[in-house]
Amino acid sequence: MNPTRLFVLGALSKRGPMHGHQLRRDARVDRAELWSQVKPGSLYGALHRLEGEGLIRPLRTEQDGALPARTVYEITAEGIRELRALRDEAFTEFELKPDPVDLALAVSADLDRDVLRGYVEDRIAVLAARELQFDHQLDRRWPDQSTADDLIVAHAKMRIQTEIAWHKKVLADIDKLEAR
Known part of the structure; x- marks a missing residue:
């Protein structure tokens, strides 16, 4: 498509x-x-x-x-x-594409945990900034914004919130990752 x-x-x-x-x-x-x-x-x-x-x-x-x-x-x-x-x-059509971060995490056993923590924290910061963009979109409605537009913004925000939650789980479990 x-x-x-x-x-x-x-x-x-x-x-x-x-x-x-x-x-x-x-x-x-x-x-x-x-x-x-x-x-x-x-x-x-x-x-x-x-x-x-x-x-x-x-x-x-x-x-x-x-x-x-x-x-x-x-x-x-x-x-x-x-x-x-x-x-x-x-x-x-429903396609849930693999995220390259999953592969990077799978091959990060040799990566220093503080470096990995930094990567994940940086990703959370980027995701949080993106979520704020969507918050501002809701604050600055355009004249012909429709219910469909509101639903699209809500969908994007929910996806970002899920990503943030997953990244926080990675941070919480980072010391449990197997080291070589």
Whole structure:
């Protein structure tokens, strides 16, 4: 499942015809980088690929003053079918990818426990900072923030909280790890 394709097709289906700059802005305003793997810089390339596949089509070209001309795209009937398939795939696909930290922990028997403790504490600090970002997102609601947006933020926060709890368990059990 390609999240960028899903984002572009979903945005065009939901909001109607748009040009690439509007899609990028929407990704930034919706804070897509916090809750998805969509990178705003990848959207222009995705537009060209989707057009080449007949999933979107150019509707018109707009130009405001001295700004560059911008192509406005709309989703096609085939694009709507692709959107449904991608959405179905996203809802039904479940993949819990292994975290590289698990492998690093499995091969850390020769690592000094204080060094390992430092790594784990640093990871907790990064996770806690990320959790604060989501707290601030809830404090700074945007005008059209929906219940779905709130649920997405809650999902991300819960995942981070679980990661923090696991890292704290590693810290608590760090002296029980086998040393070589």
